[in-house]
Amino acid sequence: MAILGLGLNILTGFTGILNLGVAAFMAVGAYSYAILTCDIYPFQLGFWSATGLTILVGLTVGLLLGLPTIRLRGDYLAIVTLGFGEIVQDVLKNLDVITKGTQGINPLPAPTLLGYAFRGEQYRPWYFLFLGFLALLVLLNRNLQRSRIGRAWIAIREDELAASCMGVSTMKMKLVAFALGAAQCSLAGALWASFLGSSGEPGNYDFQVSIMGVCIVIVGGMGNIAGVLLGALVVAGFNSIVLENLTSFLKAHQIISSSNVFTVPGNWKYMLFGLALILMMRFKPEGLLPSRQVKAELHPHEPA
Amino acid sequence: MSGWEVFLQQLIIGLSNGMIIALIALGYTMVYGIIELINFAHGDLFTLGCFCALTLVGALGLQHAPSVVVLLAIVPLFCGGLNWLVDRLAYRHLRQSTRLAPLVSAIGVSFVLMNIALLWGGVPMDVFGMGKAAAAPKDFPVLVSNDNLLGDSAVQLTPKDLMVLSVTLPLMVALTWFVKRTRAGKAMRAVAQDRVAAQLMGINVDRVIGQTFSIGGALAGVASVVFALYNNSIYFQMGYRAGMDAFTAAVLGGIGSLPGAVVGGLFIGFARAFCDQYIATRWTNVMVFAILILVLVFRPSGLLGAKHREKV
Numbered sequence: 326m327a328i329l330g331l332g333l334n335i336l337t338g339f340t341g342i343l344n345l346g347v348a349a350f351m352a353v354g355a356y357s358y359a360i361l362t363c364d365i366y367p368f369q370l371g372f373w374s375a376t377g378l379t380i381l382v383g384l385t386v387g388l389l390l391g392l393p394t395i396r397l398r399g400d401y402l403a404i405v406t407l408g409f410g411e412i413v414q415d416v417l418k419n420l421d422v423i424t425k426g427t428q429g430i431n432p433l434p435a436p437t438l439l440g441y442a443f444r445g446e447q448y449r450p451w452y453f454l455f456l457g458f459l460a461l462l463v464l465l466n467r468n469l470q471r472s473r474i475g476r477a478w479i480a481i482r483e484d485e486l487a488a489s490c491m492g493v494s495t496m497k498m499k500l501v502a503f504a505l506g507a508a509q510c511s512l513a514g515a516l517w518a519s520f521l522g523s524s525g526e527p528g529n530y531d532f533q534v535s536i537m538g539v540c541i542v543i544v545g546g547m548g549n550i551a552g553v554l555l556g557a558l559v560v561a562g563f564n565s566i567v568l569e570n571l572t573s574f575l576k577a578h579q580i581i582s583s584s585n586v587f588t589v590p591g592n593w594k595y596m597l598f599g600l601a602l603i604l605m606m607r608f609k610p611e612g613l614l615p616s617r618q619v620k621a622e623l624h625p626h627e628p629a
Numbered sequence: 630m631s632g633w634e635v636f637l638q639q640l641i642i643g644l645s646n647g648m649i650i651a652l653i654a655l656g657y658t659m660v661y662g663i664i665e666l667i668n669f670a671h672g673d674l675f676t677l678g679c680f681c682a683l684t685l686v687g688a689l690g691l692q693h694a695p696s697v698v699v700l701l702a703i704v705p706l707f708c709g710g711l712n713w714l715v716d717r718l719a720y721r722h723l724r725q726s727t728r729l730a731p732l733v734s735a736i737g738v739s740f741v742l743m744n745i746a747l748l749w750g751g752v753p754m755d756v757f758g759m760g761k762a763a764a765a766p767k768d769f770p771v772l773v774s775n776d777n778l779l780g781d782s783a784v785q786l787t788p789k790d791l792m793v794l795s796v797t798l799p800l801m802v803a804l805t806w807f808v809k810r811t812r813a814g815k816a817m818r819a820v821a822q823d824r825v826a827a828q829l830m831g832i833n834v835d836r837v838i839g840q841t842f843s844i845g846g847a848l849a850g851v852a853s854v855v856f857a858l859y860n861n862s863i864y865f866q867m868g869y870r871a872g873m874d875a876f877t878a879a880v881l882g883g884i885g886s887l888p889g890a891v892v893g894g895l896f897i898g899f900a901r902a903f904c905d906q907y908i909a910t911r912w913t914n915v916m917v918f919a920i921l922i923l924v925l926v927f928r929p930s931g932l933l934g935a936k937h938r939e940k941v
Binding site for chain 1: 665667719722723726729730731732733734736737738739740741743744745869873876880911912914915918919921922925926929
């Protein structure tokens with residue numbers, strides 16, 4: 326989740342591009358990882374080489390989609406990414422010769438590290454594996470943000486015209502951001518698939534997943550890595566801890582029955598996410614943990 | 630059925646669905662024209678219109694074709710009012726902020742409305758199957774008959790098709806008249822052209838924008854009644870699909886242009902019908918999105934839209 330958020334942060338947070346198709350890039354990652362590792366295909370690579378290749382695939386797909394569309398204005402680009410997300414889902418569903426349609430590709434072999442095999446039922450090793458990836462990405466993103474490219478991105482977010490007048494090649498920089506964001510999302514997809522032991526089915530990568538990604542970035546704070554991590558924590562935590570426990574608590578006390586739609590907390594989930602987006606935009610557009618620059622921009626009259 | 634009859638049949642289906650898409654697209658295009666917001670929640674407003682219509686059918690025990698008039702009177706009021714309210718609560722505060730803020734907010738509204746529809750489906754009424762299986766599609770009773778007006782011909786032309794045309798066409802004419810000829814329409818065009826200048830001329834900009842949302846919402850309300858009567862099945866996530874079709878139509882015709890939305894709507898209606906028939910139903914959505922992306926990339930101003938330069 327956090328990795329997905331970070332990938333999106335590069336785009337939205339740094340350059341101000343809204344990507345509504347992150348789920349599609351995640352799907353690209355998950356499926357290419359599955360195709361590279363699963364024993365019904367000719368490749369059967371190991372975890373590490375497959376993950377590496379998946380990142381390359383994500384990068385390429387991001388470049389291919391970005392090349393013609395990156396010059397569009399912000400809201401149009403958002404719609405293109407949304408359309409791309411829908412196309413990917415339908416293509417995965419329809420090309421069942423390759424993707425096994427709604428069944429998804431499985432089972433996938435467990436990854437190994439230094440002779441140690443990860444298995445689905447033991448959560449702790451997975452946790453540290455993902456934490457390792459996350460730490461690596463945080464470092465990478467932090468360095469990117471402070472590099473020449475990162476400064477160019479922020480200049481584009483603040484004022485695209487001014488940035489291009491200052492000699493920033495806006496198209497090139499936006500494209501780099503787009504492709505890197507796509508690569509990180511597909512990495513998230515590959516890790517997710519390796520954890521599940523399955524590519525998942527196309528329906529797992531629908532619009533609502535993309536919106537969760539947007540939620541993470543908006544709630545946490547655009548343009549700030551720590552903010553995105555917090556956002557991921559809040560959203561994922563709410564999803565899998567608060568909701569789960571609430572549901573089982575209510576079930577245990579027989580307050581709810583699954584036949585009555587109003588009493589199942591899961592049915593209120595997306596309404597809450599929607600409300601969160603509206604309220605954040607209205608009252609705290611810079612997020613819970615804003616980066617200093619964004620905050621200064623949105624509240625020009627308060628002392629920073 | 631001969632090849633020609635198949636073709637003619639798809640033409641009729643495409644025309645009816647295209648007119649419905651056009652009505653929704655008009656709502657998109659009007660809002661975009663005036664505040665440059667892609668109103669993401671418009672499709673879900675349409676969904677709620679359908680649920681409102683089904684509730685009325687259940688509550689009032691409507692059974693016959695003339696009762697359609699009742700639906701056409703109440704549902705647009707509901708949708709128009711709701712759209713006005715959404716603008717008042719969610720978007721109005723964001724007029725001065727960056728362009729992405731209202732878009733994100735609109736996505737939020739879309740999710741809220743969609744889930745209201747989900748919960749609405751759980752209302753214990755007969756028409757909703759006593760509220761069990763809220764997420765399942767609901768049957769909408771056949772109020773307008775499905776008989777073939779052409780007798781024994783293989784091509785079906787039903788009273789439903791005529792109903793769609795007789796509701797949508799006059800509405801489009803009336804809308805054009807309203808925007809072109811009335812004082813309120815003039816104010817609307819002025820605000821769309823230059824908000825600050827319009828304000829300086831003494832136009833109450835917020836009120837005009839509110840009116841635009843109400844009218845766009847009312848059009849979605851009419852579309853939802855017509856859609857429910859035509860397709861006889863409603864579903865809480867249907868607005869997403871319908872909204873994307875309509876948005877594609879609006880972009881294809883040139884967003885901000887009223888005739889463009891109608892042309893685009895018909896185009897998408899025909900394209901869907903022919904793709905269903907001659908390619909495969911499962912690729913139809915892919916095709917619509919491909920059209921959307923291609924138009925955005927190669928001709929962002931659409932078929933009938935004017936080229937306009939980014940203001941600095």
